[in-house]
Amino acid sequence: MPAGASAAPRHRVRLDQPRAPRRSLLPEYDPEAFGRFSERIARFLGTGRFLVWMTLIIIMWVVWNISAPGDLRFDPYPFIFLTLMLSLQASYAAPLILLAQNRQDDRDRVTREQERKQNERSIADTEYLTREIAALRMGLGEVATRDWIRSEFQDLIKDLDERRLFPHEPARESDEGDR
Numbered sequence: 001m002p003a004g005a006s007a008a009p010r011h012r013v014r015l016d017q018p019r020a021p022r023r024s025l026l027p028e029y030d031p032e033a034f035g036r037f038s039e040r041i042a043r044f045l046g047t048g049r050f051l052v053w054m055t056l057i058i059i060m061w062v063v064w065n066i067s068a069p070g071d072l073r074f075d076p077y078p079f080i081f082l083t084l085m086l087s088l089q090a091s092y093a094a095p096l097i098l099l100a101q102n103r104q105d106d107r108d109r110v111t112r113e114q115e116r117k118q119n120e121r122s123i124a125d126t127e128y129l130t131r132e133i134a135a136l137r138m139g140l141g142e143v144a145t146r147d148w149i150r151s152e153f154q155d156l157i158k159d160l161d162e163r164r165l166f167p168h169e170p171a172r173e174s175d176e177g178d179r
Contacts, residue, residue, distance in 0.1 A: 042100035
């Protein structure tokens with residue numbers, strides 16, 4: 001054994017294999033499922049149905065604790081327990097709403113990124129097609145078209161007529177009969 005080496009071998013971490021799961025004292029949960037749950041709650045808290053139900057529960061709570069016989073009342077007049085319940089509901093509702101908003105922001109961010117990439121591709125495609133059309137126009141400027149050849153022939157015929165190399169002869173009767 002070389003000098004300075006310890007007697008106990010060190011355990012090497014293998015990077016090609018996943019780590020073994022560690023025990024944790026914290027409860028495990030699926031963040032995606034919890035996020036969907038929070039979004040459902042946030043959507044419900046933002047409805048008129050929630051406000052109607054909450055109003056009815058509070059009215060029944062107050063009416064019961066005012067008009068019920070003394071031994072059946074569970075929250076006398078200052079309604080401290082009702083205040084505690086409403087505070088508890090608000091303390092859970094606010095973070096759930098914020099979590100739902102954060103998830104929506106994340107979805108919006110991904111959507112914006114995808115739209116930005118699509119816009120970049122569209123711009124690149126448009127620029128490519130513009131260059132191709134310009135190249136075609138430049139190429140067509142050098143190609144002889146049927147109209148150009150026809151006009152050149154007409155100019156040549158006029159030029160030959162002017163030089164009188166091929167004077168116009170009256171049509172012969174035999175030519176007309178053959179037609």
